[in-house]
Amino acid sequence: MTDQADQSRRNFLYIAAGGLGAVAAGAAAVPFIGSMFPAADTLAAAKTEFDVATVEEGQLVVIQWQGKPVFVSNRTPELLAQLDGHDDMLKDPNSEAIEEVSAEWMTAENRKYRSIKPEYFIAVASCTHLGCIPLYKPSAGRKEWGTAVPEDWPGGWHCPCHGSLYDLSARVINGSPAPHNLHLMPYKYTSDTKVVIG
């Protein structure tokens, strides 16, 4: 029997059957892995509406979007002025690393503001290092904040976890462990002060 068997045909059949089995097993894994991704209702809750007029001048509020915290800050002209003059301290002064989300409205002038309306700044409140929520320390210098911030602090956010620093447009400052500026998310104004985030 054995010597009559065509071994190469037999091997082909083994490999074909085994290969098919592996493909089937792989296909069977799809629904299981797939089930672990965000469910439809989680995705559906992906938009948030907010009225920026509720934020007082110079104040910061934290709202929720997709279960993530989001910063909305109202920047006075003084605070906006604090955005100038420290581009050389920034890792990515023009926010070029992750363009897509803001591509629609980002123009040469509002690159430093990183927002549609300069006075209302909106960004995801998770430090791009490991996701802690940075603390808002808007005034410049060390007067109010002590040694947690550098001498030439331009005002912005300080992450308590590993010390990342961001300026008032949440652009990350050199020497921080965080790799990127705080992420922006897609949003648009539906009226003068109403924004839809997501």
Next chain:
Amino acid sequence: MLDTIMQTKLFAWVDRRTGAADIIKSQLTEYPVPKNLNYMWNFGSLALLVLVLQIVTGIFLAMYYKPSAALTYGGYTVAFDSVERIMRDVNFGWLIRYMHAVGASAFFVVVYMHIGRGLYYGSYKEPRELLWIIGVVILLIMQGSAFFGYLLPWGQMSFWGATVITELFGALPIIGEYLQQLLRGGFAVGDPTLNRFFSLHYLFPLLLAAIVGGHVHALHVVHSNNPEGIDVHSDDQKINFHPYYTIKDAFGVGVFLTIYCYVVFFNPQMAGYFIEVDNYVPANNLQTPAHIAPVWYLTPWYTILRSFESKLLGVIAMGGSLAILFVLPFLDRSKVRSGRYRPMFRLMVVMFFVDVIVLGYCGHSAPSETLKLVGQIATAYYFAFFLLLPFLPMVEKTKPEPEGI
């Protein structure tokens, strides 16, 4: 005792259908073990004991624990409240929960001692490479399981710890973002995360039990190393596992349980080391605690992560520091096993133990400039230890090993 049981009719009936007598003989009563094992060899059986304790207490806790982040009338969450209910209302709930929480730390104490013993006496070397590698898999599953479990009380440290660690996976190129969503089941840590972590926290110990079976089986094929690190051949240098080492292990269990019970009853939180203080504050996704640190047994790796400016490098280094354990048997080229006969290795390995403790300390403390530097040096030594091993035999003059034990 065992003999009398084995002579009964009932046992004979079972034996004919299972071969139980042969198993008992080959694995216990006639399983040969070097006669000179010291107390460092107790930690394997202790680890098995703690695993059983964790599984048993965990099963009972799961009868009352509810993995849901839904808000309750009190303004907390279902999960947080169910843990507090276990502590206050469930009969003996406080005891079972403290046993489980202290057990987690005890598990790592015991396993780290077990690993340290393997390192010092060269137990990972030929022919025990695979035994060691299976052990590293066990360590990884334990760490995963502990991480999943830590989310369940849904306190501040649970929540932010899970956020930070799942965020790590996001640092990986291309797959990072998907992997992160897969772990979280959403865009941030939330209810879906809690549910799946509970499921995985229940699954991992089962995996653990199976793999521990493989570990013990592999051990019984290659047999125990010993403090001298030499192969023992002649029968007069070995004794049977039962009753000699069962008794010795039982003594170890007695000592262990004394300490364990002391901690469970008198100091279950261990000054914030076993249960962190921040975890008594319910999870709040809008506020980060001032200082986030993992539980003590994960802090050495957390320091390695923090030692790098670049997030991706940090993640790679942390992964690498665990992965390098897999190749340890192949990095160490010396034929001599035991640290007793390797003066330079002995110094290096003792420094390595100190180094890991330093790493752990740095990871547990709030970050500061000095600690960062200390952490970086310690991280450098962690890797240097492994990477120097292949070259060590070129310069090291080993001492002569004894003929027998």
